[in-house]
Structure formats: C-alpha cells, structure tokens
Amino acid sequence: MQPEELVANVFGLSPGEVTDATSPDAVEEWDSLGHMNLVVEIEQVYGVALSTDDAMEITDVAALKRILAERGASW
Amino acid sequence: VSRARSRVVRVGDEHLPALAGFVRAVWDPAASVEGLRAARAADAAANPVAPGEPVPTFLFLRDDQAIGHLTTIPARVAAGGRVWPAYWLKGFWVLPEHRNGPVGFLLVKEAMRHLGCALATAVEEAPRRVFCALGFRDLGALGEYVRPLEPRRMLEHLDPEALGLAARPALRRALALAQRPWGAAAGGAVLRAALGLWAAAAGRGGRQRGGPAAALDEPACDALWRRASAELAASPVRDAAYLRTRYAAQLGDRFELVTAGTDGELSGLALLRRPRAQGDPRLRGLRVALLSDAVFPPSRPAAGRALLRAAEEAARACGADALLCSASHPALRACLLRRAYAPVPGRLHFLARAPEDVELPDDLAAWWITRADGNADEVF
Numbered sequence: 530m531q532p533e534e535l536v537a538n539v540f541g542l543s544p545g546e547v548t549d550a551t552s553p554d555a556v557e558e559w560d561s562l563g564h565m566n567l568v569v570e571i572e573q574v575y576g577v578a579l580s581t582d583d584a585m586e587i588t589d590v591a592a593l594k595r596i597l598a599e600r601g602a603s604w
Numbered sequence: 605v606s607r608a609r610s611r612v613v614r615v616g617d618e619h620l621p622a623l624a625g626f627v628r629a630v631w632d633p634a635a636s637v638e639g640l641r642a643a644r645a646a647d648a649a650a651n652p653v654a655p656g657e658p659v660p661t662f663l664f665l666r667d668d669q670a671i672g673h674l675t676t677i678p679a680r681v682a683a684g685g686r687v688w689p690a691y692w693l694k695g696f697w698v699l700p701e702h703r704n705g706p707v708g709f710l711l712v713k714e715a716m717r718h719l720g721c722a723l724a725t726a727v728e729e730a731p732r733r734v735f736c737a738l739g740f741r742d743l744g745a746l747g748e749y750v751r752p753l754e755p756r757r758m759l760e761h762l763d764p765e766a767l768g769l770a771a772r773p774a775l776r777r778a779l780a781l782a783q784r785p786w787g788a789a790a791g792g793a794v795l796r797a798a799l800g801l802w803a804a805a806a807g808r809g810g811r812q813r814g815g816p817a818a819a820l821d822e823p824a825c826d827a828l829w830r831r832a833s834a835e836l837a838a839s840p841v842r843d844a845a846y847l848r849t850r851y852a853a854q855l856g857d858r859f860e861l862v863t864a865g866t867d868g869e870l871s872g873l874a875l876l877r878r879p880r881a882q883g884d885p886r887l888r889g890l891r892v893a894l895l896s897d898a899v900f901p902p903s904r905p906a907a908g909r910a911l912l913r914a915a916e917e918a919a920r921a922c923g924a925d926a927l928l929c930s931a932s933h934p935a936l937r938a939c940l941l942r943r944a945y946a947p948v949p950g951r952l953h954f955l956a957r958a959p960e961d962v963e964l965p966d967d968l969a970a971w972w973i974t975r976a977d978g979n980a981d982e983v984f
Contacts, residue, residue, distance in 0.1 A: 561704060562730075562733045581710065582609065
C-alpha cells in the first residue's frame with residue numbers, strides 16, 4: 530500500500546488529496562489521537578515497530594516515507 | 605544529524621528544571637525550581653489520597669526540554685456507599701508546535717499507568733477524544749445557567765451568536781431590539797421585574813435562612829456532608845477537610861462563603877467566586893461571578909433555593925452583573941430554574957475512568973459535580 534493511500538484511509542480522505550506535503554496542519558482529523566491511529570496502522574501495514582522518537586518525526590507524509598525507508602519498509 | 609530523545613516521565617526532583625521551564629513558557633514567567641519545589645511539598649502535605657506523597661505530574665521530554673505537561677489533583681470520590689481515591693487530570697497542555705503529534709496521547713497513556721480512578725473536565729473535543737481512547741467515559745456536558753443580576757448591562761453586552769441563539773430567531777430578534785440605545789434601559793427594567801416576580805413565586809426557601817458566613821464551621825460542614833452524601837449516588841467528597849484545603853485561605857478574597865440553615869442547623873453551603881471581567885467569551889464585557897461549589901441534601905430543595913438567593917445577594921454585593929453556575933445533579937438544576945437562572949448551552953464535559961473494582965455511575969445526573977471540581981472554576 531502506498532503511504533498516501535494509508536494516510537487517506539486513516540483520516541477519511543481520498544488518495545488524490547494526499548501528497549508529500551500533507552501534514553496535521555491541513556487535515557482536521559490529524560490530532561493527537563489521529564496521529565496514534567496513524568502510527569498503529571503504519572506498524573500493521575508495513576510490519577515495522579516505530580519508537581516514540583519515530584512518531585515525533587512524522588510531521589508530514591514525506592517524513593513518514595523517510596522513516597519507513599530507514600526501517601527498511603517498501604511499498 | 606542526531607535525533608532528539610523523547611520520553612514521558614513522572615516528575616521527580618530531577619525533572620524540576622524541565623518543569624520550571626515549561627511553566628515559565630506556558631503559564632508563569634516567574635516560575636522557578638525552588639518555587640515549584642515548595643509548591644510540590646505543600647501539595648504533598650495536603651494530598652488526601654496519599655498523604656505526604658508528591659502529587660502525580662507527568663512531562664513529555666524531548667531531550668531535556670518539556671514539551672507536554674499533565675498534572676493531577678488528588679481527590680476522594682463518594683460512590684456506592686464507599687469512598688474511593690481518585691485523581692482529577694489538570695494542566696493538560698502541549699506546546700503548540702508539537703500538537704497533533706503523539707505527545708498528548710502518550711502523556712495521558714503514561715498517567716493512566718500510574719493512576720487508578722481518574723476524572724476530568726474538558727471543553728475542547730481534542731482532549732476529550734484522547735481521554736475516551738484511553739478508557740474514559742464522556743458523561744456529557746454539565747448544565748450551565750446564568751442569572752442576570754444587572755439585566756440592563758447584560759442586555760447591552762450579550763452576544764446572541766456566542767450564546768447559541770442563532771437557531772432561535774425570536775429570541776435573537778428580541779435581544780437585538782433590547783440592544784438598541786433605549787431598549788437596554790426599558791428591557792432591563794422589564795427583565796428585572798420579571799425575574800423578581802419569578803423568584804418570588806418560586807419562594808425564598810421557606811423557613812430556611814440564607815446569608816454570608818465569615819468562616820467554615822467544620823463540625824457543621826461534616827454533618828451537612830454526611831446528610832447530603834447519603835442521598836447522592838456519586839460525588840467528590842465535600843467534607844470539612846476538603847472545604848478547608850480548597851477554600852479556607854481564600855475566603856473573603858477570591859471566594860465568598862454563603863450558608864443556609866434553620867433552627868441552628870446548617871442545611872446548605874455554597875462558595876461564590878468573585879467576579880472578574882475576563883471570562884466566559886459568551887459573557888464578555890460583563891462582570892460574572894461563579895457559583896463554584898454548593899452542598900445541600902437533594903431532598904431539601906428549600907435549602908438549595910435559600911442558598912442560591914444568598915449567593916445572588918453576595919454576588920450583587922461584589923458588583924457582579926451576572927451569576928454563572930454549572931451543575932450536573934437534577935436537584936441543583938431544579939433550584940436554579942426556580943430561581944430564574946437561564947439555561948445556556950453546556951460546554952464543560954465531565955469524564956470518568958474507573959478501574960474494574962471501582963463502581964462509578966455512567967449517568968451524569970447521578971453525579972453531584974459543580975464548577976469547583978477539578979478546579980474548573982479557574983477558567984470560566
């Protein structure tokens with residue numbers, strides 16, 4: 530699954546709305562709880578374990594892709 | 605590039621510099637480590653749940669900088685004929701640049717690892733979502749009621765949109781009319797007369813006599829709490845020890861005490877928070893006093909009405925334009941309506957989280973909650 534699609538699923542967006550620049554500033558549902566839902570979904574879909582520091586680093590979709598790449602995940 | 609190290613900690617002495625930095629950034633530019641150490645020691649000494657132990661406080665640290673904060677107010681909750689230790693969540697705050705990340709969620713999650721029964725009040729949806737995701741039940745918004753004391757000034761300043769009157773065109777039109785230059789004077793006089801008639805029809809409280817009191821009569825307060833709590837399904841304990849800790853040092857300053865009684869017996873007491881100009885945005889420009897706390901046995905509504913009447917007189921004496929009260933219990937809400945308090949849409953939600961061995965009611969109306977609980981009267 531593409532990260533954009535995953536983000537769209539978590540926050541109820543259409544995949545076309547999500548770009549590398551999509552961040553909590555632009556998505557109303559991306560609050561603290563939404564962020565944790567995103568982290569859980571990332572771990573399940575890509576089979577990675579994210580630390581608190583990783584979760585802190587996910588400030589937009591581009592950062593999410595970078596962290597996934599660092600963890601060896603592919604999409 | 606090295607990454608910052610993030611973690612949630614329960615505050616100990618070693619975290620006081622980070623705590624002081626956070627408090628300076630958010631609430632008090634003058635906060636110091638020594639000042640916080642002294643305040644924590646005083647809170648520990650007054651801790652009703654674990655006497656002598658520091659009050660649980662949590663920080664989200666990024667390296668050595670605190671970017672999120674959550675503290676607690678230890679309390680005792682009377683429910684089902686027993687008294688349970690509990691903690692009100694308080695001071696839940698994340699620096700703006702770190703909101704919408706994991707900080708708030710992880711702070712509350714860590715706090716829940718340490719606390720048993722936890723209670724919270726919250727207006728905003730985001731913290732309520734976090735609380736509910738971590739096991740709290742949102743019991744709904746407290747009823748909120750406003751009693752005009754100076755109707756003319758209230759009519760001049762009320763904002764119909766902020767009061768939620770957008771969907772009630774007749775009321776909105778009436779308010780617009782009353783807000784014309786001549787309207788406030790005429791409308792205020794009519795409203796004052798109408799409120800007086802309504803309150804007179806409701807009765808002053810029968811044989812109950814209400815009025816200001818200078819100090820807490822502690823044995824009488826304990827006896828009153830025993831009678832009141834026997835009729836309540838659930839309430840934070842409001843005995844003399846609680847009242848002394850919460851209010852005694854501020855009586856005559858920030859708070860006014862009013863009591864009701866008959867034949868020498870204390871049948872109700874209330875704490876009025878003196879008015880201030882900045883407060884509830886729906887009442888901006890008005891001097892609003894707050895009925896922070898009230899205790900009376902629900903089976904004695906006359907005591908409740910006498911108490912409210914005394915509170916209104918005390919609020920007028922403090923120069924208040926209006927008196928605001930938040931209440932969950934039907935007995936207090938009924939007294940407010942009979943004393944001509946106008947209901948306004950409630951915003952302050954009450955949330956509770958109980959471990960399996962603690963039985964707390966799920967119905968907001970079963971609880972006796974007022975604005976004093978969780979120190980929610982600090983913001984109104």
